[in-house]
Amino acid sequence: MPQGKPPVVPDDGLTTRQRRNRPLVLVHTGTGKGKSTAAFGLALRAWNQGWPVGVFQFVKSAKWRVGEEHALKVLGASGEGGTVAWHKMGEGWSWIQRPAAEGEGDTPDDTANAARAREGWEQVRRDLAARTYRLYVLDEFTYALRWGWIDTDEVVSVLRERPGSQHVVITGRDAPPALCAYADLVTDMTKVRHPMDTGQKGQKGIEW
Amino acid sequence: MPQGKPPVVPDDGLTTRQRRNRPLVLVHTGTGKGKSTAAFGLALRAWNQGWPVGVFQFVKSAKWRVGEEHALKVLGASGEGGTVAWHKMGEGWSWIQRPAAEGEGDTPDDTANAARAREGWEQVRRDLAARTYRLYVLDEFTYALRWGWIDTDEVVSVLRERPGSQHVVITGRDAPPALCAYADLVTDMTKVRHPMDTGQKGQKGIEW
Numbered sequence: 001m002p003q004g005k006p007p008v009v010p011d012d013g014l015t016t017r018q019r020r021n022r023p024l025v026l027v028h029t030g031t032g033k034g035k036s037t038a039a040f041g042l043a044l045r046a047w048n049q050g051w052p053v054g055v056f057q058f059v060k061s062a063k064w065r066v067g068e069e070h071a072l073k074v075l076g077a078s079g080e081g082g083t084v085a086w087h088k089m090g091e092g093w094s095w096i097q098r099p100a101a102e103g104e105g106d107t108p109d110d111t112a113n114a115a116r117a118r119e120g121w122e123q124v125r126r127d128l129a130a131r132t133y134r135l136y137v138l139d140e141f142t143y144a145l146r147w148g149w150i151d152t153d154e155v156v157s158v159l160r161e162r163p164g165s166q167h168v169v170i171t172g173r174d175a176p177p178a179l180c181a182y183a184d185l186v187t188d189m190t191k192v193r194h195p196m197d198t199g200q201k202g203q204k205g206i207e208w
Numbered sequence: 209m210p211q212g213k214p215p216v217v218p219d220d221g222l223t224t225r226q227r228r229n230r231p232l233v234l235v236h237t238g239t240g241k242g243k244s245t246a247a248f249g250l251a252l253r254a255w256n257q258g259w260p261v262g263v264f265q266f267v268k269s270a271k272w273r274v275g276e277e278h279a280l281k282v283l284g285a286s287g288e289g290g291t292v293a294w295h296k297m298g299e300g301w302s303w304i305q306r307p308a309a310e311g312e313g314d315t316p317d318d319t320a321n322a323a324r325a326r327e328g329w330e331q332v333r334r335d336l337a338a339r340t341y342r343l344y345v346l347d348e349f350t351y352a353l354r355w356g357w358i359d360t361d362e363v364v365s366v367l368r369e370r371p372g373s374q375h376v377v378i379t380g381r382d383a384p385p386a387l388c389a390y391a392d393l394v395t396d397m398t399k400v401r402h403p404m405d406t407g408q409k410g411q412k413g414i415e416w
Contacts, residue, residue: 022408022411024411024414026414028242032395032396033234033246033393034242034249034395036249037246037247037249037250037252037253038241038242038245041244041245041247041248041249041276042245042414044248044252044275045415045416046275047275047279048274048275048413067252067253067254067255068249068252070252070288070289071256071283071289074282074286074288074289075283078286080278081282134413183401184401184403185401185402185403186400187241187397187398187399188397189246190238190395190397192388192394192395192396193388193391193393194393195230195232195392195393199220200230200392204257205253205257205259205342205343206250206253206375207253
């Protein structure tokens with residue numbers, strides 16, 4: 001995005017610098033490709049600023065994010081930039097039964113997965129309270145919200161009360177309206193065309 | 209994106225493996241945030257596969273992409289994963305007079321910048337012919353197309369004829385329809401809300 005003059009100067013009693021450095025909640029939603037890749041691209045900027053980055057991966061497949069995970073771990077260990085912590089919530093946290101595109105309206109009836117999702121969220125809460133990271137990537141977090149495993153109002157309340165300067169980016173389809181209403185930035189990655197539409201399956205280097 | 213069964217199996221004479229590994233052209237367009245960050249996130253996956261990655265940066269500001277540039281250079285030099293070449297086309301290639309949001313419909317009348325844009329594109333052409341990279345990031349390339357500095361039909365023709373297995377991701381607003389029609393994947397990053405709407409300027413770690 002360009003820098004430059006914002007179209008509105010709010011009457012919020014903040015200086016430009018205070019307003020500029022206000023911590024942000026960003027949501028990447030929609031059916032298109034790029035929600036998570038953009039979040040990990042953002043993590044590169046945070047790393048470059050020397051910020052501690054915490055990734056909480058709410059996805060199932062072992063293949064997903066292997067590239068991002070490897071890259072961010074190499075960066076975190078490079079001695080330059082910030083640190084990187086990558087949470088898959090243990091093997092027990094590879095929990096989301098990620099539905100096929102057709103079934104995405106369904107609510108899985110899975111008490112164990114719901115409990116694991118809550119565990120992950122409780123860790124995020126603790127880290128926010130302790131100011132453990134400066135950027136949090138909650139990857140595919142919206143599914144746990146949509147399925148009711150974690151209460152959206154509670155999430156918004158915790159985000160609203162988080163101390164210090166902690167940015168949070170949340171990815172996944174169908175972000176709840178209450179989350180989008182609270183977020184500072186919402187981008188809908190809209191699918192115009194995807195190779196799978198014409199019969200092409202995912203491939204290494206592109207999808208993982 | 210999920211892996212899984214594509215909805216259509218095309219009658220193209222290719223095996224599933226051949227079809228799966230077909231090189232892709234990806235376009236990230238739209239007015240929202242995430243077009244370039246998603247492209248650089250994709251570069252992490254390519255790097256992880258050991259692919260040589262070539263970035264061609266068609267933007268002006270020195271601040272932009274500093275985080276991504278630093279991170280990808282550290283990765284490229286890490287001895288793990290692939291190599292990374294970052295082209296800003298020299299100082300003479302920091303050329304795009306990136307317009308403000310209001311002025312984005314305008315065509316800059318700038319012969320020198322048009323010539324530099326063509327120089328950059330000619331280098332991309334040569335690299336494609338030589339199979340220099342496995343992933344090309346043509347960042348903010350659409351502006352040069354929209355302003356007529358580079359002919360879109362020529363670009364599509366060069367992409368169509370490129371040899372081997374070379375993926376190309378192109379970012380920027382208002383991708384020309386002919387490019388989108390040819391591309392394998394098009395995502396429109398749609399702005400739902402941006403902090404600048406409410407008077408917040410860009411900040412480090414988030415915008416650069």
